[in-house]
Amino acid sequence: MIVGIGVDSIEHERVRDAISSPAFAARVFTPEELELPLTSISARWAAREAAVKALGGLHGMRLRDLAVTRTHLGRPVFVQSPELDRVLARLGVNELHLSLTHDQTTSCAFVVAERH
Template sequence: MILQTGVDMVDVTELARMVELSGDAFLESSWTSTERLYCAGRTDRLASRWAAKEATMKALGQGVGQISPLEIEIAAVEGERPVLVLRGNAAARAHQLGLDTWSVSLTHEDRWALAFVVGVGSTDDEHR
């Protein structure tokens, strides 16, 4: 079994400042339209999703530049667990590592947002 983890914490206040300074360009380059719609301008929700994107990149052993934040999406329905969706280079890297099952946990409290991501796969080379 293969197990990869990543964790990241974001300062919600700092992220709010970045959104204010950069506006739509930053929002559109960092969160998918589905994420932006779900977050409805709530910086705490944006921050927890940014933390999840960073945590996923850590689990994949990659960084911004190698993987676009838009290739990692946190799909959510109010009251249900978030679901990690990978596309493009993020999905290719997960496949390369043999990771096919993902779990993501998000939280935010006051000034801080935190995400923990776990990727699991088989060591069976057939799947890679």
Template sequence: MIYGIGNDIIEIERIGKAISKEGFIEKLCTKNERENLLKKGNRAESYAGIFSAKEAISKAIGLGVRGYSLTDIEILNDEFGKPFAILSEKLNEIIRDKFGAYKIELSISHSKQYATAVAILFSA
């Protein structure tokens, strides 16, 4: 059963400006995400993809970003580059209380100007 679908799109230029401001990266990214982004060249489109993925997940949950922060969602990639999310125990509890056992599927893409992500929250 599908519990929720979230979709987000963001202008890469907007995130590029935001990451130059003090504190934005720390509010958006976990330590692991920051390390991975540095390895990938610290590119604005990668930050935009992570931002969009976190927003898509929050929309799939149906709460927006309320009761947790963006760093409660960690976006990483498997050995083939497929993105996946690791959620904090706090956010896991919020979702389990609302839906029970769940899984999340995630897709991220970008063009020259935009990054987009889709998240599907479904029963485990």
């Protein structure tokens, strides 16, 4: 059963400007994420925003608790963390499905929160 959906898009230029502040960058992204190309960092920002929409808020998490990585096959997934696990359990969400895309100027993410 679908519990929530969220979508977000962001211009790469806005993310570049935001992460020029080291304090902001460290508060929102993991060190591994900050090593990625700007298009990938932007997609991860959009993923966080889309997840917040799908879950109906942060529920006490920080944006950094919504870190994104890729599986060995390249599929984007949220990194399991104690905070994310706590929120998902409280909301009865078993899985967050994530899709990312980007072009030269913009990144977009789509998230589906699912309860089995």
